[in-house]
Amino acid sequence: MLLEVKNLRAGYGPTQVLFGLDFAVAEGGVTALLGANGAGKTTTLRAVSGLIRPEGEVLLSGQRIAGLMTESIARLGVAHVPDGRGTFMELTVEENFRLGAYTRRDPDVAADFARMWEWFPRLKQRWRQQAGTLSGGEQQMLAIARALLLRPKLLLLDEPSFGLAPLIVQDIFAILRRIREESGVGILLVEQNANLALDLADHAYLLETGRIVMSGPAAEIRQDEAIRRSYLGY
Amino acid sequence: MEAFLLQLAAGIATGGIYASVALAIVMIYQATHHVNFAQGEMATLSTFIALTMIQAGLPYWVAFAGTLVVSFVMGALVERLIMRPVQHAPILTHVGVYIGMLLIIGNMTGWVFGYTIQMFPSPFEGGKPMLGGLFSSHQLGSVVVTLAVLILVYLFFTKTSLGLAMRAAAYNPRSARLVGIRVDVMLALGWGLAAAIGSVAGMMVAPIVFLDPNMMLGILLYAFAGALLGGIDNPPGAVMGGFLVGVLENLAGAYIVGTDLKLTVALVIIIGVLVLKPSGLFGRVVFTRV
Amino acid sequence: MNASPARFLLVVAGLAAALAPLWVLESFHLFQLTMAVIMSLAVLGLNIVTGYNGQISLGHGAFFAIGAYVTSILMAQADWSFYATLPFAAAICGMVGYAVGLPALRLGGLYLALVTFSLAVAVPQLLKHKALEAWTGGVQGLFLMKPDPPRWLTSVLPLNADQYMYLNVLIVSGICFLLAWNLIRGRIGRALMATRDHPTAAEAMGMDIAALKTGAFAVSAMITGVAGALSAVAVEFVAPDSFTFLLSITFFVGMVVGGVASILGSIFGGLFVLFVPNIAESISRAAPGVIYGMILIIFLFLLPEGFAGLVRRLLAKLSSPGNPQPK
Numbered sequence: 001m002l003l004e005v006k007n008l009r010a011g012y013g014p015t016q017v018l019f020g021l022d023f024a025v026a027e028g029g030v031t032a033l034l035g036a037n038g039a040g041k042t043t044t045l046r047a048v049s050g051l052i053r054p055e056g057e058v059l060l061s062g063q064r065i066a067g068l069m070t071e072s073i074a075r076l077g078v079a080h081v082p083d084g085r086g087t088f089m090e091l092t093v094e095e096n097f098r099l100g101a102y103t104r105r106d107p108d109v110a111a112d113f114a115r116m117w118e119w120f121p122r123l124k125q126r127w128r129q130q131a132g133t134l135s136g137g138e139q140q141m142l143a144i145a146r147a148l149l150l151r152p153k154l155l156l157l158d159e160p161s162f163g164l165a166p167l168i169v170q171d172i173f174a175i176l177r178r179i180r181e182e183s184g185v186g187i188l189l190v191e192q193n194a195n196l197a198l199d200l201a202d203h204a205y206l207l208e209t210g211r212i213v214m215s216g217p218a219a220e221i222r223q224d225e226a227i228r229r230s231y232l233g234y
Numbered sequence: 235m236e237a238f239l240l241q242l243a244a245g246i247a248t249g250g251i252y253a254s255v256a257l258a259i260v261m262i263y264q265a266t267h268h269v270n271f272a273q274g275e276m277a278t279l280s281t282f283i284a285l286t287m288i289q290a291g292l293p294y295w296v297a298f299a300g301t302l303v304v305s306f307v308m309g310a311l312v313e314r315l316i317m318r319p320v321q322h323a324p325i326l327t328h329v330g331v332y333i334g335m336l337l338i339i340g341n342m343t344g345w346v347f348g349y350t351i352q353m354f355p356s357p358f359e360g361g362k363p364m365l366g367g368l369f370s371s372h373q374l375g376s377v378v379v380t381l382a383v384l385i386l387v388y389l390f391f392t393k394t395s396l397g398l399a400m401r402a403a404a405y406n407p408r409s410a411r412l413v414g415i416r417v418d419v420m421l422a423l424g425w426g427l428a429a430a431i432g433s434v435a436g437m438m439v440a441p442i443v444f445l446d447p448n449m450m451l452g453i454l455l456y457a458f459a460g461a462l463l464g465g466i467d468n469p470p471g472a473v474m475g476g477f478l479v480g481v482l483e484n485l486a487g488a489y490i491v492g493t494d495l496k497l498t499v500a501l502v503i504i505i506g507v508l509v510l511k512p513s514g515l516f517g518r519v520v521f522t523r524v
Numbered sequence: 525m526n527a528s529p530a531r532f533l534l535v536v537a538g539l540a541a542a543l544a545p546l547w548v549l550e551s552f553h554l555f556q557l558t559m560a561v562i563m564s565l566a567v568l569g570l571n572i573v574t575g576y577n578g579q580i581s582l583g584h585g586a587f588f589a590i591g592a593y594v595t596s597i598l599m600a601q602a603d604w605s606f607y608a609t610l611p612f613a614a615a616i617c618g619m620v621g622y623a624v625g626l627p628a629l630r631l632g633g634l635y636l637a638l639v640t641f642s643l644a645v646a647v648p649q650l651l652k653h654k655a656l657e658a659w660t661g662g663v664q665g666l667f668l669m670k671p672d673p674p675r676w677l678t679s680v681l682p683l684n685a686d687q688y689m690y691l692n693v694l695i696v697s698g699i700c701f702l703l704a705w706n707l708i709r710g711r712i713g714r715a716l717m718a719t720r721d722h723p724t725a726a727e728a729m730g731m732d733i734a735a736l737k738t739g740a741f742a743v744s745a746m747i748t749g750v751a752g753a754l755s756a757v758a759v760e761f762v763a764p765d766s767f768t769f770l771l772s773i774t775f776f777v778g779m780v781v782g783g784v785a786s787i788l789g790s791i792f793g794g795l796f797v798l799f800v801p802n803i804a805e806s807i808s809r810a811a812p813g814v815i816y817g818m819i820l821i822i823f824l825f826l827l828p829e830g831f832a833g834l835v836r837r838l839l840a841k842l843s844s845p846g847n848p849q850p851k
Contacts, residue, residue: 049412070411079412086409088402099402102395103414150413269634271641319825325633327824329580330780333773334821341813451769455645458638501639501646508635509627 002027002186003048003154007056010047017043019210020056024203025154030180030187032197032218035207041190042083044207045156048188049073049080060154075103079152083159085143089132093123096131096142100149109149116145119175137168144175148183155179155187161196169196176200198222241488242481247373248456249480251442254380254435255450255457256476257387258428260469264391265400265424266317268328269466272335273432274450274457276312279339280305280433281440281449282347285354294357298437302430309429310422317425318418344447354440376438383434384473387427391469400424452497456483459500462507465514475514479503542694551686555758556798558690562755564794565697567778568704568787569748574776575785576708577740578720579628583640585771586647587617587745591752593651596666596762597659606671606757610696613753614746621745625738644772651764665763668756693754700747705787707743716740717785748775777816781823783832792831 003025010018017040025031033041047054050070058066065073074080088096097116101109117124120141126134131142140160147155160176161169173196179185180200191197198204204221206214214221221227255277262270270276280301287297316335320327358375369377391397403410403420410417435457436450443449456479464475479500486499507514545557570584594613598604604612624643628636650656652663660666673688683691707713718726719736727733756762778797783789804815827834 051408051411070408071414071416074412074414082408082412086406086412088406088409090405091398091402095398095402098395098398099410099413099415102399146413269638316821323824323828325637326574326578326580326780326784327828329582329634329637330776330824331821333582333776334817334824337773337817337820338814339817341811341817345811345814451645455642458642462635462638497646497649501642504639504642505627508631508639 001025001059002029002061003188004059005048005057006059008044008047008054008058009056010043010052010054012043012052017210018047018054021207021210021212023205023212023215025186025188026202028180028184028186029203030176030189030201032194032201032204033188033190033207034192034194034197034204037192038209039207040210041207042158043210045080045082045158045188045190049078049082049156051080051082074150077150077153078156079147079150079154080156081143081147081158081160083162085139087131087134087139087143087146089130091131092128093131093134093142094127096146097123097149100146104149104151106151108151112149112151116149119178120145137164137171140164140168140172141175144172144179148179148185152185155185157187157189157191159190159192161191161193169193173200194227237488241484243369243373245481245484246477247369247377247480248442248484249460249477250373250377250380251435251439251453251476252456252460252480253473253476254376254383254438255432255453256460256464256472257380257384257469258432258435259457259461260464260466260472261387261428261431262424263404263461263466264469265404265428266313266421267404268317269332269458270335270425270428271329271332271454272339273428274454275336275339275343276305276308276429277432277436278445278447278450279343280308280429281354281436281445282343284433284437285352285440285445286347288355294355298357301433301437305429305433306426308426310426312429313422313425317421340447347447349447352445354437354445356441359441372441379434379438380473383431384469387431387469396423455497455500456480459503459507462504463515468514471514542698546683546687546690551684554686554690558686558693558758559755560794560798561690561693561697562751562758562794563774563778563797564791565700565754566748566751566775567782567793567797568701568790569744569746569751570775570779571744571785571787571790572704572708572716572747573740573744575779575789576713576720577716577737579625579737579740580633580637581640581741581744582637582769582772582776583624583643583647584744584748584775585644585767585769587621587748588752588755588771588775589647589651589767590620591617591749592756592762592767593660593752594749595753596668596756599668599757600661600666601659606692610750610753614750617749617752618742618746621749622738622742624745625741628741629734629737641769641772644769648764648768651767660764661762663764665761665766668760668762670757670760689758693758696750696754700750701787701790704747708787712736777820781820781830783830783835786830786832788835789830789832796831 001024005021005023008018008021009016021044023031033044035041043052046052048058050065050068050073054066056066057064060076060078063076065076088099097113101112122138123142123145126138131139134142160172164172176187177200180187189197189201198218198221201218204216204218205212206227255273258273258277259269262268262273283304284297284301287300288294292300312335316331320331356372356375358372391401399410399415400420400423403415403417407417439449439453457476460476460479461472462475463478464471464473482503483499545554549557566584566588569587570581573579574581591613594616595609598609598612599606631639651660670685670689672685673683677683715726715731715736719731719733723733774797778793779790781796782791782793800819801812801816804812804819807815823830
């Protein structure tokens, strides 16, 4: 297992948000975390990447990462595209790329840049532009590219479809499909758009007010009556 | 005409000093998004340390390098020990801490080194007046040093990974952590670098105005004016601003308000810039767009 | 603690404590206490614009100086009585404060701190300028005389000039504190703090932010200016070098240590800035400034809410030890 999480508890100050989550992401697999607003999905990602300090067990390829500093967890191969995309708005697209690859010392960085240019031609066009001037969709692509440039083992995505027009969202999810097929990166995907998420994922968990209420292969979850009514709209 | 040129030259020479202190201020801002009011005091302390080394018999440039190192360490320590605990506190607390440092460092310098005015040697001494008699050799030398430091800093921030990481850490610490940048280390480095640059400014100023614990206060004001004029997050702009302030100050002092009100000129510049164009003459444009 | 008899007793006790020095203290210490009250008033002024309204001013020494000089010039050059100069000094400082508040609208946080700091540094130079020398007395400054207590008072209560001065300072400061207290606990006080904490929300709710902020500056300048006027007469002397940037820093330190956004804090702050430098000197003859700076930083680390905050917490514990308190 790439990521194993056991009895995860986390919160903000006196407010507890997660009440003992158990979930996993397989090597090269895509796991979806579904749920309504306020269920704790974003908090879960933050607990994994270290932005907040969790209790419980978080194992990355068997190694304990709960309690480590964010930057250390990143260096171990966890790339987190946070809510709000986390782009360095005042810096250029080029600088954002360079920052994505900041921790890498291997010689393949140039090749990865080229690959990102191929996947996201628009980013190549806007190479020297300030990231803040990019459209929403382009910023999301930039955020994903930046995360991939880390050559991560695990990719955490917080609502990649958020605030984007449907056509752009399709593009983004096509990219995510490419990531799943062409790189070996494991993905933990948080999405409110259950349709898209279940389409892409192998495995899914449903989060409700800080607890996992349902889990299983994505195909099964898709067929479930309750899920269809509440989250898929039919 | 010749008098005018002399004033202009003097303005450029003093402007060079303001420019280097402005650079130190902007460096801290780049790395931390804070303005350190105690910058001047730290620079003065560094200069005294340099003097001690020189008086102990070290050759000038060895003492120069040694001072850079000591100042760097001082700055990093200040960040770790004093700024780190109040990292998340409101601005008011930060301002209070800067003032506390101003009082501590300023008074400590006086206590340890005494208040008598001292001479500070220049490495450029003994040359003939240059550029048609407009500049003394030291003035020219210090301008060159300032420009050299500027170029190095500019290259550092734009071309190197570390410089990029420092800027990123200041703009967006959370995202910086997410790409693996050790933000805490970046902050300490930023302060260290700024202290080192400040010490260069101090060592260039001291031969001209002579060294005493209160050396930097007026200079700090002009440096702030220069940094704001050029744009607080823009090193080349800040340097240009520093030169501009030097020239304006001298010309205004000579032709408009008289030497008594030169400090007021700085004040007017600061207010004028912040009211009319808060991002400075050169704003952030130079760095992030090509 | 909110019961009326308790409050009444507190007020009486406070009055007694304030008046007692008249009989208890001899000239020099009474003078020090007089200056402490003046400092408290000045810190109160700063608190209005910086503590309650969040606009950081490191230049309040300038308003103090203006108040001092207006009073001095009117008394020394135009032979006005001390009392007549006070409203005048207040009005002029208020106008200057308003004038400073206007460009301040465009600045925030550190930038405003920087500008006001520059103001503080530039003040002595401005005061020494030759063009104003005829009025200000230039570098040598102006000499004044404390007013003598009027006959009708001394027939009832024998007071010398120093004691009379203390009484005056107490009354004027008392009035200012009362006015400030009234302002703060009312609608305007809440508006000031709302603007400080949530400017966008405040604006969305229809508050006239510009008027509030410039008004805060004006009132703040007025109060500190009055303190300056009082100090000029208490010291019987004004000179440009009495008003360096260190004065502005002193007010700032007093506000932070005493307790930001607190009336009580202003009083603590005034006492602190007057007496602690002496203590610092007794700790270290050679480097009192260092001790002073260290005390400031220690306060910022450990007691960011100042003395007043500490008192508040103690009182909360005493009054209802078991009750949960909302933050």
